[in-house]
Amino acid sequence: QVQLVQSGAEVKKPGASVKVSCKASGYTFTSYDINWVRQATGQGLEWMGWMNPNSGNTGYAQKFQGRVTMTRNTSISTAYMELSSLRSEDTAVYYCARELVDIVATGNDYWGQGTLVTVSS
């Protein structure tokens, strides 16, 4: 069965970086884009960007450009999202989700369980 399993919760100090992993199983990792979405407590969903695991191509939301990097290791079917220069406003649950893009996108049909990142001094 399809699964996206994310790394565990992180506590970081302001100014630090965090790297969240998302291990895929049950499907061909390189056949689906990976989107990263975050959600602060009690707030809505916020799209951060996408990565094509086959090509490594990425696209980032303007808000995060310069601070976010999305990468992958195809040998272990794992995607990564690294966010730098953390501030308290980055405290949120971070989700990875897969999406089939065949001419047009078909939506994020499987999601990871979420990773809580807390930024606090």
Add this chain to the structure above:
Amino acid sequence: SYELTQPPSVSVSPGQTARITCSGDALPKQYAYWYQQKPGQAPVLVIYKDSERPSGIPERFSGSSSGTTVTLTISGVQAEDEADYYCQSADSSGTYKVFGGGTKLTVL
């Protein structure tokens, strides 16, 4: 930056029809997607490409599009449908994706 606008809340009684709207200037050009999220859980895709329903999603969930507004309709609402619902689409260039602010559906 591009925005999608949803009503903050919608309330319906069990068995009634709930309609949740999402407005955005690029919606005539870009598909919309709808996600259901219950407390403490990851979102679930309930509608893709405006009106397509993924396998396993009940038939009472449907989507439609008209101009700059897309609508998620839940017919015969059940108590288990109480959740937050988010629309998602992209800007006119298709480069940047965006979520609406979310709508809390309350089943009275």
